[in-house]
Amino acid sequence: MAKIIPEKEIPSLASELTKTHTVYAPVIKGDETVFSEINDSAEIALNYSQTPLPPKMYFLPANEELFKVVDDELQKAGGIKPFIVFLNLKDLKAVNYLDKIMQKEPADTFYLQRRSVSTLVATTESAVGSHNGSDLTLEKRNNSTYLAHSFTEKGNKILKSSLFKEAPIPEKSAQEPLPNHFDELLLDSGLLAQAVEWSRENSPSTWEALGKICLSCGICTYVCPLCFCTSTEDKTSIDGSECTRCRKWDACTLPRFAQVAGGHNFRPTQKDRYYNWFYHKFVRAYKEFGQAQCVACGRCQKYCPAGIDIEKILTRLVEDYKKAHTKKT
């Protein structure tokens, strides 16, 4: 026997959970699906492909007050109410990866604190096997029914809801989504890393051209579920008695990111900065974690106001790299 929930009951589950948790889920707003706090009887867009802002904003807020010093006394930021995020498998994968990055010493305790009070509920049409990093995954089996897979204590607690029914595992008829070309590219992170690193010296025209297109607006990093760079500043009250340490999302595509005291900039041109974004995601991440910092969610290319197609660039770099490599041997 297994726990199942009818599709039409999932919004009720979310609103039931708002009694004990803050609940965030994808909802349709205008032409977009966006993450939003759920109140009673909200429709949840279970099958969203991508939202403009990724769920990282709940664990790494865009603007965050870390702590205060008031009259020379340290005051830590207040406790965070436990919260639940409904998300798809790609966004789940990104949160899992972000956990790994933030746990690496020196660990980001502010991020980890938010993660410790959060519960991840994934929804998917794919078959679910072993623990996928969620607390609870709701797998679509057929048009009307989801099968629940709980992986943690937090997940078990949600399963106690009377909205879940004991039933035999329903026959699977929901279509398994096929991997797209971007997903396939990511399968060989090692090749991507080699191609991107190789391109800096061997395909300079690629980066020259992109440096003349990129608007340096920072959007690709804000919408990326895995970009985690922030800048830190202290805010002082008018009477000088209070100092607050704040951080906000930063972007390596912005000019001040690699500027140091005295004014020197380690990445003085847009070309350098734009290459760095690729370098960190596909080369450095691979060297550090054995995997590209990308889940092929497609946000960066969908929301780039200059229309830069990142997937196309990667595809071409890999092709060029392979060609150059076969010529040599």
Added chain:
Amino acid sequence: MKNKPKIAIFDFTDCEGCEVALVSLREKLVEIATETEIVNWRLAQKKADDGPYDIVLIEGTPITQTEIDTLKFLRGQTKILVGLGSCATLAGIPGIIDKEARSGWYEKIYGKDYKPRGIDALPLSAYVLVDYSIHGCPVDKSELLRVIQELLAGKTPKNPGYSVCFECKLAGNPCRLLDKKPCLGPITAGGCGAICIKGGSPCYGCFGIRQDAQVDNLVMTLRKFSDPAKIENYFSMFLKKTPEYKKLFDNKKERNGKP
């Protein structure tokens, strides 16, 4: 007890909207007035002491010789001179008109014998060293407060290093450029909360051009769906007296002048 810093607020040709933003700080303004001495502020108080001052905030564009002279005098009277609002920092709305058009209008409106007092519409920085510019039409209250807090804490304030796009994305606005509508957000410094875009209007750049902005790249993107005259129009609203505007559009004018 240490002496409280002396603040003075002056204005030239403008709408006084940025001073109203200062008044709108309400309780925070009272706090500022408690921690400092506001010794001269025509709009808000009778007290009008002469310098020297520690901080002078100047709103508006210096247009007449008297205003230009006053500006130069005030520079000598203060340790820190801050431009308040786009009229002071960019020449703003007064900067839209050019000198030639201005003399034409003078004649049309006031007749041939009129002796104009207006010299030009240029930002404060065209005449004196400006220590910090609080851009905006009007200035954003939290930005205004941030700069005052930093000055009082002895810091050197810095313009936001990010674009309007940061706050625009957080506000959940659909991207105008993706909808093929003009917007100067990517090249404009943030701090405004993307208020215009939220209200359905393009960004005209009143917060000033961001450090190392990719102006040419934005023009390329704009040209995909907007004609050059329209693009120039968007840039001329607040940025007409910037070097970036001159570089983009002034050469073309010379060519147009010689058919």
